[in-house]
Amino acid sequence: MSHHSISPAEWEVMRVVWAHDHVKSREVIEILGDKMNWKPATIKTLLRRLVDKQVLSIAKEKRSFIYTPIISEEEMAQEAADTLFSMICAKEAGALIQYLIETHPLSKSDVKVIQDIVAKKMEMAPTEVDCHCIPGQCRCNLIHH
Numbered sequence: 343m344s345h346h347s348i349s350p351a352e353w354e355v356m357r358v359v360w361a362h363d364h365v366k367s368r369e370v371i372e373i374l375g376d377k378m379n380w381k382p383a384t385i386k387t388l389l390r391r392l393v394d395k396q397v398l399s400i401a402k403e404k405r406s407f408i409y410t411p412i413i414s415e416e417e418m419a420q421e422a423a424d425t426l427f428s429m430i431c432a433k434e435a436g437a438l439i440q441y442l443i444e445t446h447p448l449s450k451s452d453v454k455v456i457q458d459i460v461a462k463k464m465e466m467a468p469t470e471v472d473c474h475c476i477p478g479q480c481r482c483n484l485i486h487h
């Protein structure tokens with residue numbers, strides 16, 4: 343499970359922070375205020391929640407607060423993906439990865455890296471992936487009453 347569960351609204355704010363390395367609340371308000379139809383108070387609340395969740399650090403500089411990410415965008419995205427994959431049977435992970443590869447734009451260099459990973463995976467791949475689900479939570483281990 344993810345250690346840093348953040349809401350979609352908090353994620354929108356984090357994207358601004360990640361893009362800028364560090365921001366003042368005024369900058370987030372300028373970038374997202376109109377687009378998201380959020381009041382400045384809403385954005386300040388989101389920033390405070392992200393500090394509480396230890397995703398952002400806060401430091402006072404002269405008269406304003408500076409927010410800096412504690413967790414990188416890549417780590418956060420990987421945690422979210424890990425959380426998603428923890429919710430499905432391990433046997434279904436392959437189908438979901440196939441879906442992701444088919445439905446998302448990938449550059450030639452992305453495809454090359456994936457090909458190399460897949461070639462290495464092929465050497466070690468089991469004939470079948472083991473299920474680690476609680477019996478009754480997937481079709482591998484149905485409990486009949």
Ligand SMILES: [Zn+2]
Pocket residue numbers: 431432433473474475479480481482483
């Ligand atoms: Zn299973």
